[in-house]
Amino acid sequence: MSSRDLVLGRLRAALAAGDPAPVEVPRDYRSEGTLDLDRLVERLTDYRAHVHRVPEAAVADTIADILPAGATIVVPPGLPPAWLPSTVTALVDEGLDNGRIGAADGVVTGAAVAVAETGTVVLDGSPDQGRRVLSLLPDRHVCVLRADQVVATVPQALARLSPHRPLTWISGPSATSDIELNRVEGVHGPRNLHIILLL
Amino acid sequence: MTQTFLGMPATAPPGVGHLRGEEPFPVAARRALADSQLRRNVGHATTTIRAKSGAVIGELPDWEHLRAAGSAIKADVLARLPELLEQLEAKVTQAGGVVHWAADANEANRIVTDLVSATGSDRVIKVKSMATQEIGLNEALADAGIEPVETDLAELIVQLGDDRPSHILVPAIHRNRAEIREIFLRAMPGVDPALTDEPAALAAVARRYLRQTFLSTKVAVSGANFAVAETGTLAVVESEGNGRMCLTLPETLITVMGIEKVVPTWRDLEVFLQLLPRASTGERMNPYTSMWTGVTPGDGPQAFHLVLLDNGRSAVLADEVGRQALHCIRCSACLNVCPVYERTGGHAYGSVYPGPIGAVLSPQLTGVADNASLPYASSLCGACYDACPVKINIPELLVHLRDQVPHPRGESVAMAAAAYTMDRPRLYEAAQRAARLSRLAGRRGRGLPPPLNGWTASRDLPDPPAQTFRDWWAER
Numbered sequence: 072m073s074s075r076d077l078v079l080g081r082l083r084a085a086l087a088a089g090d091p092a093p094v095e096v097p098r099d100y101r102s103e104g105t106l107d108l109d110r111l112v113e114r115l116t117d118y119r120a121h122v123h124r125v126p127e128a129a130v131a132d133t134i135a136d137i138l139p140a141g142a143t144i145v146v147p148p149g150l151p152p153a154w155l156p157s158t159v160t161a162l163v164d165e166g167l168d169n170g171r172i173g174a175a176d177g178v179v180t181g182a183a184v185a186v187a188e189t190g191t192v193v194l195d196g197s198p199d200q201g202r203r204v205l206s207l208l209p210d211r212h213v214c215v216l217r218a219d220q221v222v223a224t225v226p227q228a229l230a231r232l233s234p235h236r237p238l239t240w241i242s243g244p245s246a247t248s249d250i251e252l253n254r255v256e257g258v259h260g261p262r263n264l265h266i267i268l269l270l
Numbered sequence: 271m272t273q274t275f276l277g278m279p280a281t282a283p284p285g286v287g288h289l290r291g292e293e294p295f296p297v298a299a300r301r302a303l304a305d306s307q308l309r310r311n312v313g314h315a316t317t318t319i320r321a322k323s324g325a326v327i328g329e330l331p332d333w334e335h336l337r338a339a340g341s342a343i344k345a346d347v348l349a350r351l352p353e354l355l356e357q358l359e360a361k362v363t364q365a366g367g368v369v370h371w372a373a374d375a376n377e378a379n380r381i382v383t384d385l386v387s388a389t390g391s392d393r394v395i396k397v398k399s400m401a402t403q404e405i406g407l408n409e410a411l412a413d414a415g416i417e418p419v420e421t422d423l424a425e426l427i428v429q430l431g432d433d434r435p436s437h438i439l440v441p442a443i444h445r446n447r448a449e450i451r452e453i454f455l456r457a458m459p460g461v462d463p464a465l466t467d468e469p470a471a472l473a474a475v476a477r478r479y480l481r482q483t484f485l486s487t488k489v490a491v492s493g494a495n496f497a498v499a500e501t502g503t504l505a506v507v508e509s510e511g512n513g514r515m516c517l518t519l520p521e522t523l524i525t526v527m528g529i530e531k532v533v534p535t536w537r538d539l540e541v542f543l544q545l546l547p548r549a550s551t552g553e554r555m556n557p558y559t560s561m562w563t564g565v566t567p568g569d570g571p572q573a574f575h576l577v578l579l580d581n582g583r584s585a586v587l588a589d590e591v592g593r594q595a596l597h598c599i600r601c602s603a604c605l606n607v608c609p610v611y612e613r614t615g616g617h618a619y620g621s622v623y624p625g626p627i628g629a630v631l632s633p634q635l636t637g638v639a640d641n642a643s644l645p646y647a648s649s650l651c652g653a654c655y656d657a658c659p660v661k662i663n664i665p666e667l668l669v670h671l672r673d674q675v676p677h678p679r680g681e682s683v684a685m686a687a688a689a690y691t692m693d694r695p696r697l698y699e700a701a702q703r704a705a706r707l708s709r710l711a712g713r714r715g716r717g718l719p720p721p722l723n724g725w726t727a728s729r730d731l732p733d734p735p736a737q738t739f740r741d742w743w744a745e746r
């Protein structure tokens with residue numbers, strides 16, 4: 072008998088005695104909320120992300136202010152070139168090795184969805200967001216977000232996302248609560264998170 | 271395994287893993303109580319987290335609705351567990367993953383060790399997983415010449431300090447910043463002695479220490495917080511980014527998951543992603559949550575193995591009252607509100623699952639006889655039930671399990687009476703105080719007043735503690 076059959080057999084035997092009744096899940100929690108961009112900004116800031124609200128035409132200048140002149144950044148292949156300032160060197164990820172990604176001063180990506188209530192942005196690996204490793208190794212992550220990508224609640228975000236893409240939910244910079252249960256920024260992920268929210 | 275009576279639910283085997291303590295709870299608790307630094311560290315941490323958690327739970331007007339939904343989803347999962355696991359297996363396989371079934375800890379350890387050996391790697395990076403601690407995977411890997419590297423900051427503190435975890439969520443909760451600094455200075459080569467005990471500085475040291483290991487290790491082992499049967503999606507909830515490193519950088523990813531972690535639908539995540547961070551770290555959302563379905567070409571590990579672990583869970587499922595312990599999403603809220611945990615810390619519980627949930631889960635996984643003192647490691651105050659985001663009625667379970675503690679002949683009546691008095695604080699206090707007095711008088715174990723006289727004569731049952739929980743509580 073395979074272990075699969077053994078485990079499944081045990082579970083069926085465990086349930087056979089009581090034959091539990093089908094369970095109805097009450098879904099009377101809030102699935103939607105009122106969209107409030109100010110709330111998103113407040114929640115992002117509360118978890119130490121830096122938020123910049125600018126028109127799309129000003130993205131390149133904003134990034135030029137965030138990253139020191141001469142910095143090297145990595146970018147996913149589908150990032151709009153107009154977002155990149157001339158003050159930085161951008162390496163487009165067409166199979167960059169981890170060493171080069173880790174040595175970069177920063178990474179610029181788009182986003183898939185953001186949740187206002189929790190101050191979360193979600194990346195789904197689309198061409199303007201790239202492979203997961205891109206937004207992981209550099210110490211500075213600049214994420215450009217369009218207002219129409221923001222939803223109010225977690226249920227709304229899940230409804231927009233595809234489970235068949237690799238998803239990374241990001242709420243503030245890397246942090247730990249492991250030292251005396253205080254949230255401290257900065258362990259393994261990017262220690263600086265900048266969100267550019269387009270007006 | 272071939273000797274197993276086919277199809278009968280089975281408890282976790284002894285001799286492997288970390289579900290059984292070496293001594294009864296009261297004995298271990300007595301030692302913990304004498305450690306005032308430990309009590310201060312744990313007390314400080316639980317007080318902090320209770321305040322944070324309460325504040326962010328208060329922001330949600332529908333918290334009680336979410337709890338009800340979470341509890342119902344888990345009840346539904348248990349009622350349909352075999353079919354959901356088969357569905358999960360099919361979906362993971364379809365997405366390019368390989369699913370393995372492990373009847374117990376020994377088999378899970380063997381599966382993982384063989385998978386790692388097959389890659390030729392002699393090192394794995396690990397992201398905190400209760401399941402792999404439960405089965406003693408690190409010991410099994412080390413026996414096979416494979417070095418397991420814990421990458422979670424708290425696990426690293428525990429591993430470098432040659433220590434044991436004491437909390438589900440914050441395994442080094444018993445260490446304060448000054449102690450952590452000392453451990454790092456002692457165990458990490460090349461750390462600047464000028465290192466301060468500022469948490470940010472300590473975190474930065476861990477970042478440097480592990481970066482090269484992340485980049486050069488080809489196999490990772492993780493646990494899972496959730497697995498979606500409908501889509502085959504796995505989810506890991508974390509803070510530091512070490513989880514993302516483990517789930518993204520290596521060529522091979524092996525995820526070990528208790529079978530109760532499956533949820534039916536993608537939509538169900540909307541409930542748990544709201545419940546878990548607020549109840550556990552007291553955040554609106556934890557810094558990072560990773561979700562993946564099988565293998566994504568060109569992104570992340572190109573080999574993915576999912577190990578589905580029973581190790582006693584089928585036995586828990588067989589108990590109609592006890593099975594609700596399998597709802598647990600390991601948030602640790604019940605630890606943080608527990609007056610007993612706050613005073614004893616996690617080590618006293620023996621098992622990797624400490625606190626109120628450990629007191630009901632460990633004895634069920636091992637069989638009550640192997641953790642006979644744990645169902646008594648509680649004052650039945652009920653705070654854990656109120657705090658639990660999936661509404662596990664832990665006090666009810668404790669009483670239920672007390673009924674199952676095996677007693678030598680003639681003792682069960684005394685035991686039932688003891689349980690009765692423990693459920694009624696005044697009587698319990700009086701009986702315990704009397705027990706203590708009689709012990710002071712040197713008539714250890716024999717001269718207790720009824721109903722405890724028969725109980726303490728048993729070799730299986732502990733001496734009454736030098737101080738009762740209620741006394742500790744009252745003294746504070």
Ligand code: SF4
Nearest residue numbers: 598599601602604658
């Ligand atoms: S029993 Fe409930 S409160 Fe305790 S860890 Fe599990 S889910 Fe959290």
